[in-house]
Amino acid sequence: MSFNIKSIPYSILELASVSAGSNPAETFKNSLDLAQHAEDLGYTRFWLAEHHNMVSIASSATAVLIGHIAGGTKKIRVGSGGIMLPNHSPLIVAEQFGTLGSLFANRIDLGLGRAPGTDQITAQAIRSDRMQAVYKFPEEVSQIQQYFSAENHSSKVRATVAEGVEVPIYILGSSTDSAHLAAEKGLPYAFASHFAPAQLFDALNIYYNNFRPSAQLKEPYTIACINIIAADTDAAAERISTSLIRMMYGVLTGNIDYMQPPSEMTAELKELSENPAFQRMLKYAFIGSKETVKTKTEEFLQATGVNEIMAVSHIYDHNDRLRSYKLFSEIMNGN
Template sequence: MTTNPKIIPYSVLELASVASGSTPEDTFKKSLDLAQKAEEFGYTRFWLAEHHNMISIASSATSVLISHIAGGTKKIRVGSGGIMLPNHSPLIVAEQFGTLGSLFPGRIDLGLGRAPGTDQATAYAIRSDRMQSVYQFPDEIRQIQQYFSPDNRGARVRATVAEGVEVPIYILGSSTDSAHLAARLGLPYAFASHFAPTYLFDALNIYYSEFQPSEFLQEPYTIACINIIAADTDREAERISTSMIRMIVGVLTGKIDYMQKPIEMTPELWEISQDPAFQRMLKYAFVGSKETVKQKTAEFLKQTGVNELMVASHIYHHEDRVHSYRIVSELMKEFLYVV
């Protein structure tokens, strides 16, 4: 029997972070450049998150930004990581992503989550009945599937631009609830272990044990997201990581600010990085040289057995971020498994 070595797919989660001294316009240009570089480096997907009312994140109009990225690249898959469905009408989501799927055939992914992606006051401003929609999350996913189905042509309510268009749906999650749902619907599952690692293994076990094959997916497929900051040396990566540490402090204290320039690691920042709350949130934040990050990433892949790795990188300088993703692509090409 012959076997074929395959590279574990690796992808990008882009938060479109706004650095101090820059504008959302600057951020969008850098996001596109990163996507173009990621395409060159062999990344499989470039997913964009949905957040609102945050000065540090510019990916609020996620589907619009997806179109911008897809239009400036050639083959990398572009999608949502994710669309927070309770913020939206399923019909509008189907129309938007059906349009994207027609504009960029075979390249668009629709990742769906149910978190607000913002504070409660803003969530209410987006959609006043969103809490009701949260409980209807499974039904609204099925509605979107129906809108994409050619069988919906006879329905009274149609998303005509979506019917028959190929846009795979992914269930996103940071808890075990989403794992049950993804397994029951027979859909691929992406876990947010880059900021909510607590239930990673419980969620994966639930998904694998409860998975039911569907017309969309015959076998379980999992993606896990981690943070990586890679540089030529451990010391340089540590210095670059101070931007991420200060950003997380802002999140934990409710004082969200623009991404700040890196500084030399101070005793105060080091102490903060060792705080239990910080450690829990960034359990899977790998910082260091290629060899350091390679070792930690290899252990993560071995422990989880996920099918695909997604990488988020909170880095201030664009050239440092591109270099980090280049290093990740190099080390990922060295991880082979046999199928």
């Protein structure tokens, strides 16, 4: 079967990472600058991820930040990758995204996940009945769909700002659980293969084999996330990637810190990067020159058959990150 990389939409997942020596205000400015560059570079969507109680991630008030990004861009789709629904009331989510959908017509996406996006103590602080909400995730997705329905005008509980507003819903997953739900509801499915690749192929098979067409989607639609660090040479990309290695080490050890500046690839860092836990988590981290990243990306797309690719880049320096995303856009445009 022929394969044309230029036919695949490409997008960005943004965590608003806070670099050492920086602050959230500067991070938000850089996120908007990245979104504006991404728009010019042909990226399809710019999604923001919900995380809490992490000094290195500033996207905790996700809906607010989506409004900031959408307000500073013109055509790129902006959305959540995702809103962690068990942290929230479905009514409030519908009101927030209905408002965004009216302010920025046909540009807002609502990606919904069921993970906490934080540690368990913080999750309890966010919503004391969170575990009940986790089990009710399918029901709460349906509630949001109902709030967005134009037919909800006769209900006793309404999200009036959402009724009839066009905001497509995406189901996010990092295991096979949400694949069943996305297929059953006939919704597009985005998989977090950038940090949880183990069940990617099982989840995709479940989704494709069980998909039921819906009013939103007639055929299956899949997005897969990958880590991208592209630079002018393999050596330059390897050096930039040392920030990612340190960040992931902090995640694995529970010692999360600000994004650290890159350094030379020491023997210790090389050993860390080759640790089995690292290898499992960062199986789909494509690091290198444009040619290297292109080869790995093409292999991934041909192996998975996903409809869209979403890149996330944990890079300390803003200019290095802009360069990486520019090179990736050239790859996806066949240049």
